[in-house]
Amino acid sequence: MFANVYGMPGTAAELSPAAQLGRQIFNDASLSASGKQSCASCHDPAHAYAPGNKLAVQLGGADGQASGYRATPSLRYLERNPPFRFDEEGAPNGGINWDGRAASLAEQAERPFLAAHEMANASTDEVVERLRGAPYAQAFRRVFGDGIFAQPQQAFRRITYALQQFQLEEPDFHRYDSKYDLYLANKVPLELAELRGLALFNDERKGNCAACHPSVRGEHGAPPLFTDFSFDNLGVPRNTRIPATADATYFDLGLCGPDRTDLAKKAALCGAFKVPSLRNVATRQVFFHNGVFDNLTDALRFYVRRDTHPEEWYPRDSKGKVQKFNDLPGKYRANVNVKEGPFDRKRGMAPALTAGEIEDMVKFLATLTDGYQVRQ
Template identity: 65%
Template sequence: MSVFTFLACALLLTACGGGSGGASSSGSAAEPVADSQLSAQAALGEKIFRDTSLSASGKLACASCHNPDNAHAQTNDLAVQLGGPNLDVPGFRAVPSLRYLNLTPNFFFAADGTPTGGFDRDGRAGSFAIQAARPLLAPHEMGNASKADVVANLKRASYAEQFRQIFGAGIFDDADAAFDRITFALQQYQKEDGDFHPYDSKYDQFLAGKLKLNDAELRGFALFNNPAKGNCAACHISSKGADGSSPLFTDFTYDNIGVPRNMRIAATANPAYFDLGLCGPDRLDLNTRTDLCGAFKVPTLRNVATRKVFFHNGRFTSLRDALGFYVRRDTNPEEWYPLAADGSVMKFNDLPPQYWSNVNVTEVPYNRKRGMTAALSADEIEDVIKFLGTLTDGYK
């Protein structure tokens, strides 16, 4: 299909292609900005989201790792963040952005058996509220020993009386009930505050007919959609929905692409440690589905150009390298995986051998063989990067 055809598709807004993080030691977050559009519960959730005193260290808030000024993602390039009472306990997965999650469906298996939806990188959480609970309690995140400890911290906060007014004078008498209200408030904040889903990128304005993309961005867009080239739109849908809704650049499905092991994660010092996504170790209900081992949720690509690390294990620290891995994983595996003593490439080294067959090797661009030409050239990767830059929020 020609570039002209793809650009025409873009202008017609039709599809042209195919089918919780750890904590950081960044300290207190910026002061909240009043939003008269938020409900009382959501406005309270914003205060909770930014409150470092709710952590065991007294220095960590939700906003420390999910910084509003960096698309609600991390601001450093650590593979995993540090948390716990002394901010010295390393996590296990890279911090995901919290942007554009409000339309995430509950986890389900589609008619063809495809796992879809759910919060967290393995889809184990069914709502914002459930997702919010773990960071408050995880030893490698905010590090509270119990729900009662979280509630006790909030009871001393400056907005404790506001919490009582909203949820009842006796709310602090029941730690479980109070903790549930904390996570509910966090949920409402993320659902209601437009900063989590502003749809104001250059691409959104392009779709609205308010501006044009430049030549490099249009070339990148065509490559992004082209099923014989980038084929990115197969999972990262770039067209408007049938109801005219703005694209989320994810289909909420899961994929196993054999991301290389990241030795910057402390847990990988143990050769027996593997993060298998859908089948564990965090998610337990699918641990017998060995066909799903190694699969992680397809993230939105909105704001991807602002990310500091890429993939569930933070293996790459540049968008260029992440895209290079996508298209050269199989044509030039020696660039991404370690070599064995005999000089052979140890592909898919972050999976036990019995799960190597789960890795996607059939869809473009993963259908290449060693020595073949990559699906995208270096110049084409640069054009795709230019297009992905148009997905950054706040374009003016």
């Protein structure tokens, strides 16, 4: 699993035939209704398989102008992500996507082909028919059988399987070659500011980030993923740049809807979203599930000033009262995490981190960016 910790991206010759097909499928815009959108359009390899723009939500659909509903996450470091479950304490954990509804990379790959605001195919049969006309259709037959296109449901499952294998086998999806990885391997030192940021990251009295984003090696020396796969309700501000929010009755409730439906009656989970990996977070251009912030410093400032200075983040009503947690219906605002640091402070108290400490934290988080080059 970790043999390529310091390796470079793999070549097609190193991948299985199914994974090689997955690479072609991943980059094939002809599989979309518009003919212009591929998986790589939103999951750009040059940006850690995340978007390369500052749009809160990406555009797609048959005309390329349909807006999404959530920020597009990175596809890196999903290979060790466990399926969704409730742990021994009854807390939700695992799964892929912001609401954890996909149990595998293959399952995750299904929806973008069909979602009206993404690749916008009318059916799985339509996806298969498009692939039948692709230059690599014959290779698809060689790998999955001459009669595969006569079984469109099976063919679609093979498409998503190929995408899964590409993500599992291609080392570029799990490089483990950041400066921090090299630091853990005793190959390079961290600068003083980076070390201060790491200490603040781990300190439960300061950032307390490691409570959900563990920074130490895991079982059998596994490199840290900087996520514990848990879910949290942070009460981030409503993002009016998402067209769907023009409807005052629209709310994205994460685990309990609207995309995920099996937990809709579990009111205590409404507003909770998956804790993402922080690897490559410094390359991100929008933050949180709704992309409400467009820089890392503001995302960190929100964490430590949400409760001490709520007027900086939330609008006021007609009477001048700050509408805290305004992206949740009133009945679910009590679900927001206000017990764990740094969210356990009250208005008027000092934030857990100073401006200078936030700057150090940003410098540490930059050490989690893949592809660090050791200076000679």
